[in-house]
Amino acid sequence: MLNLYDKLREIPLFQGLTSDNLMQIIGQTKFSFKKFGKNDIIKKxxxxxxxxxxxxxxDVKTIAYADDHxxxxxxxxxxxxIIQLEHFMGLSQHYTRTFTSIGESNTVEIGQSDLMHISDEFIIFRINLLNIVSAIAQKAESKLWRPMPADTRSRIVFFLKSHCLYPTGAKVLRIKMTRLAQELGISRLxxxxALNAMQADGLLHFSRGIISVPQIERLR
Structure with missing residues (x-):
């Protein structure tokens, strides 16, 4: 219970709640704990x-596909x-990405009725929930209105960043050169x-159909 208490304090959903609030939630909520080994699928x-x-x-690896794969x-x-909280309710209540455990990992799940009960009883939790979902929606909308850069390198960076959950860390894009050129509206050549120049600068590595970026935050 103490371990769960410490973990919940790190989760944005529960931040701002008092120690008594957290202990009350732990005592009243049904938590489903799951353990995963290497390469186990957490959510598909x-x-x-x-x-x-x-x-x-x-740590987990998440993979997202284009609609036509x-x-x-x-x-x-x-x-x-929190794994895709924005899909818990609303129009599409299905995961849009696959989450796979890299090594050993642990999750806890909260059912809809328990989440609604916590939200009704603790206004700070409800505000946190709304803030998280609103931030996700606002970021998604803002991406649609960003102008496409003029030069090729910037277009590649724009494409990569617009498809990521996190603005930092390692990314692996699996795409054919002809498809990437089509998506960017420029020639394959x-x-x-541009990819060769970026590879020479140590920003990424690409081989047939695979572009690996060690630190996407280095791409400007």
Missing amino acids: EGEKCDNVAILLSG GYSIEEYIKAPY NVSE
Whole structure:
């Protein structure tokens, strides 16, 4: 219980609550704990999101696909992390990414009725919930209105960052050169030249159909 208490204090949903509030929530809420080993799938794209799943410990790899599965992007996330809270309710209650445990990891899940009860009883929790979902919606909307850069290198960076959950860390984009050129609205030759220049600068590595970026925050 004390370990759960310490973990919840790190989760944005529970920040601002007093120690008594947290102990009350722990005592009244049904938590479902799950343990995962290396390469175990925690949540799969298309799976129904009927519980709030929180990564308590460990690292995960998340992968998202284009609608036609023509390309994908991989990211790496560390605990603590709430897994796609924005899909818990609303129009589409399904995960849009697959989350896989890199090593050993642990999650805790909270059901809808328990989450609604906590939200009704603790206004700070409700405000946190609204703030998180609102921030996700606002960031998604702002991406739609950002102008596409003029030069090829900046377009590649724009494409990468606009498809990521996190603005930092390692990313792996799996896409054919012709598809990337199509998405960027430029020639395949220009894409190849820009990628070669970025690789020479130590910003990324690319081989056939795979672009690996060690630190996306280095891309300007």
